[in-house]
Amino acid sequence: MLPLLLSRRYLYSKKVVVDQALEASIMPVGPQNQKICESMKYSLMAGGKRVRPILCIAACEMFGGTDEDAMPTAVALEMIHSMSLIHDDLPAMDNDDLRRGKPTNHVVYGEAMAILAGDALLSKSFEHVAKFTKGVPAERVVEVLRRLGEAVGELGLAGGQAMDLELEGRDDTTLEDLRWIHRHKTGALLNVAVCAGAILGGASPKDVAAMETFSDAIGLAFQVADDILDCTQTTEQLGKTAGKDEAVSKTTYVKLMGMDGARAEARRLVDAALGALEPYGERAAALRALAMFIIEREN
C-alpha cells in the first residue's frame, strides 16, 4: 500500500504544479483578444485529471530530466486535449452540451468562438513548447514538436475522429477498425505525452521504443475503460451524458466483446503496459501508478 499511497501523492503534487502552469499560460494583451482568451481558458481550466501532462513529466523524470524540462510540453498536451474536446463537442460533431459537469464551450461562447478558441489552443501548444523549453538541446525540442504535430493530424487524433464519425451508425465495424480509431483518436496523444517526456529527459531510441509499447497499451486501456464507464455510470458521475454510446448505437468494446470481455481486455492491456516498464524497476513507479490510475478511475 505504501508505494501506491506515495504514488497518489506524486500524482496530486504534479497536478497542482501543472494547474498552476496552465493558469499562467494564457494572458490577453488587452480588450482586443480578451474574449478568445476567456474562451480558451474556460475549457483549459475546466478540471480534468491532467493525465497527459503528468505522464509527460513522469517519463521525463524517469530518464533523468526535471519537471521544468517537461512542463512546456506538459502544458501543450493539455492545450491540445482541450482543443479536441471543444471541437468534438460542437453541434456538427458529437453535439454535447455538457462536459465535466459544465456547459460546453460553444454553449457558453457560441460556435464561432469555440472553433477559434480550439484553433488558438492548438497553435499555441506548439508556440508554448518552442518558446519556453529551456536547457534542452534544440534537436530534442524539434523532435518533440514533430511528434506533437503528428499526434493531432490525419494520422493522429483528427484522423481517428474522422474515421470514428464515418463509421458511426454502421454495424459492420470490426475490432480492428475500433483499435485503429482509438490508437489514433485517444492513443496518439497519450503516446506523445510519454515519448516526448522521455525524449526531453534524454531517453535512448531503445527506451523510446519501450515507452511506445507502454503508451500504446495504456492508450487502448484508457478507451476500453471509457466504454465501460459509459455503460455503468450515471450522467452525474461521468460529468457528461451517460449511455450515449448505446443511444447512438456506437460500436464500443462493450458491444463487440461484452462487458466481461471488455473488462478482461482492459486488464490484459494494463498488464502489457506494466510489462514494458519492468526493466526500469523502481524508476518507473510513477508511470506504473498512472497506468493503474487510468484503468481504475471513477470519472
Place this chain on the structure above:
Amino acid sequence: MLPLLLSRRYLYSKKVVVDQALEASIMPVGPQNQKICESMKYSLMAGGKRVRPILCIAACEMFGGTDEDAMPTAVALEMIHSMSLIHDDLPAMDNDDLRRGKPTNHVVYGEAMAILAGDALLSKSFEHVAKFTKGVPAERVVEVLRRLGEAVGELGLAGGQAMDLELEGRDDTTLEDLRWIHRHKTGALLNVAVCAGAILGGASPKDVAAMETFSDAIGLAFQVADDILDCTQTTEQLGKTAGKDEAVSKTTYVKLMGMDGARAEARRLVDAALGALEPYGERAAALRALAMFIIEREN
C-alpha cells in the same frame, strides 16, 4: 519593364515548385484516413497564388538560404492558410458556399470533416517544418515554429478573426480596431512568412526587424486591396461572393475612408513596404515584386 518581367517569371517558377511540394505533402496511409486526407487536399490544392510560400522562399534566398531550406515552412504556411479558409467558411463563421470558384470544404465533405481537416492541416504544418527542415540549425527551426504558433493563436489569426466576429454589425468600429483586426487576422501570417524565411536564411536580428516593417505594411495593404476588390469586382472575378462586406454591413477601409481614401492608403502602405527594402537593393527584387503583385492582383 525587364526587371518586372523577370520578377513575374520568378513568381511563376516558385509557384510551380510550391505546388509540387504541396501536392506531395499529404498521403493517406490506407483506407482508414483516406477521407480526411482527401478533404485536406481538396482545399490545399484548390488554387491560390501561394503568396505566403513565395514570400517565405524569397526572404530566405535574400539572406543567403536556398529554397530547400525554406520549402517545409513554405508548405506549412499554405497548410495554415488553407485551414483558416476552411474554418472561416463554416456555417458558424462566415457561412460561405463558394471559395476560389469552387464549393467550400464543408459543402463537399460536411461540417464535421471540414473542422477536422482544418485541425489536421494546422497540426501537420508544425510537423512538416519539424520533420523536413534539413541543413538548418535546430535553434532556427525552433524559432520558426514559435513564430508560426504565435501567428495562428490568440495573438494571431484566430485572435483577429475573433475580434472581427465580435465587431460585426456594429457601427462604432474605429480605424484602430480595424487595423488591430487585420494586423492579426491577415497580417500575422504574412509577417511570419517573411520573417521565418529570413531567419531560415540566416538573417540578423536587425534584418529580421526590417522584414517585420516590410511585412506589416504589405499585410495591411493586402487587406485594404481586399476591401477594394470586394466593392469593385463581380462574384465571377473574385471566385467568391462579391459585395458581401456591404451586405452584412461590415466595417471596411472603403467604408471608413471612402474608395479614394482606401486606394491612397493602399499606395501609402506599399511605399512603406518598399522603403523597408531599400537598404537591400537588388537582393530585394523578388520581395519588391511580391509587394507590387499583392496590391495589383486581380483576384
